[in-house]
Amino acid sequence: MDTVRSIVLFGAAALAEIGGAWLVWQGVREHRGWLWIGAGVIALGLYGFVATLQPDANFGRILAAYGGVFVVGSLTWGMVVDGFRPDRWDVSGALVCLIGVALIMYAPRTG
DSSP states (O other): OHHHHHHHHHHHHHHHHHHHHHHHHHHHHTOOOHHHHHHHHHHHHHHHHHHTTOSSOOHHHHHHHHHHHHHHHHHHHHHHHHOOOOOHHHHHHHHHHHHHHHHHHHSOOOO
16 A cells, blocks of 8 residues: 555655646746746645655655656656657656666565
């Protein structure tokens, strides 16, 4: 059950961080204004909170593994929201990142 909870939390964290960064980007780069920027800052803060809910108590491990989730989430966000089409190298890199996430977070550990 902890694995499922962890995966759901990684997804929520990615949505909050990538969505927050996108909102700030829209506010600044696309001149949508302070409301978009403020919403982005709130979402980024929410990301920081969601990360603390992970079942594993090791900050470094959580953040390292989340890096791989962020890579995959960013490419997915680009596809869904901005019409980005990843090439085979993007997909290959994302798969390598997910393997890294699995090793860091879910490999069996002793002691």
